[in-house]
Amino acid sequence: KAGVTQTPRYLIKTRGQQVTLSCSPISGHRSVSWYQQTPGQGLQFLFEYFSETQRNKGNFPGRFSGRQFSNSRSEMNVSTLELGDSALYLCASSLIPGTRGETQYFGPGTRLLVL
Amino acid sequence: EDQVTQSPEALRLQEGESSSLNCSYTVSGLRGLFWYRQDPGKGPEFLFTLYSAGEEKEKERLKATLTKKESFLHITAPKPEDSATYLCAVQARGGSGNTGKLIFGQGTTLQVKP
Numbered sequence: 001k002a003g004v005t006q007t008p009r010y011l012i013k014t015r016g017q018q019v020t021l022s023c024s025p026i027s028g029h030r031s032v033s034w035y036q037q038t039p040g041q042g043l044q045f046l047f048e049y050f051s052e053t054q055r056n057k058g059n060f061p062g063r064f065s066g067r068q069f070s071n072s073r074s075e076m077n078v079s080t081l082e083l084g085d086s087a088l089y090l091c092a093s094s095l096i097p098g099t100r101g102e103t104q105y106f107g108p109g110t111r112l113l114v115l
Numbered sequence: 116e117d118q119v120t121q122s123p124e125a126l127r128l129q130e131g132e133s134s135s136l137n138c139s140y141t142v143s144g145l146r147g148l149f150w151y152r153q154d155p156g157k158g159p160e161f162l163f164t165l166y167s168a169g170e171e172k173e174k175e176r177l178k179a180t181l182t183k184k185e186s187f188l189h190i191t192a193p194k195p196e197d198s199a200t201y202l203c204a205v206q207a208r209g210g211s212g213n214t215g216k217l218i219f220g221q222g223t224t225l226q227v228k229p
Contacts, residue, residue, distance in 0.1 A: 004158075033215055033216070033217070035217075035219075042219055042220075042222065043159075043202065043204075043217075043219040044219075045216045045217060045218070048214055048216060055214045055215075056214040056216050058216070090158050092215075094215050100146060100147060100166055101145075101146040101147015101148070101149070101164055101166060101206045102147070102206065102215045103147075103149065103161060103164050104149075104215055104217060105161055106151070106158035106160070106161075107158050108158045109158045
């Protein structure tokens with residue numbers, strides 16, 4: 001079974017530009033979450049989607065947005081890039097929401113560098 | 116506020132020297148505690164899920180345990196290939212519905228020397 005895939009793997013952008021990252025979940029998984037990882041802050045939750053609806057959102061500015069498509073694939077967008085947005089962006093997928101903890105499986109990440 | 120703290124930040128072991136990593140958590144209601152392994156430049160790799168105090172899970176040289184306040188990842192007779200950053204995360208009960216949001220600790224970077 002194929003794992004979570006993310007494209008592109010590497011990106012270099014300049015301040016003020018915008019960027020779109022893509023994530024394809026594991027087949028059959030319907031929930032997708034996004035995280036930002038930096039050396040200083042570690043892994044921080046951005047947002048989560050299930051059935052094309054945002055279920056939860058982390059404490060990030062409105063420049064960060066996302067969406068999910070009917071096939072569960074997800075995209076996240078960052079507008080007006082700042083130097084501090086340089087990070088590894090990770091996508092994770094899980095089956096469906098439930099009462100017990102939902103195991104999330106991570107993709108390889110997209111490394112974004114903002115110059 | 117839900118919070119996860121891992122210790123130590125870094126750990127150096129000789130091959131074969133067993134040790135434990137600690138994950139202390141404060142959460143309004145625990146739905147699950149997760150351990151991941153992350154190699155440099157890669158995404159976290161799932162290791163274990165623990166749901167309730169007293170639960171234990173094992174995989175090769177790794178054993179994870181859970182109490183009401185903390186979790187331990189025991190590494191028995193480690194090998195150089197066990198070198199990685201080990202991340203602990205929790206999922207909490209939501210006031211308006213459960214979500215998959217993971218709250219991560221800062222990780223423990225383990226180096227195992229031959």
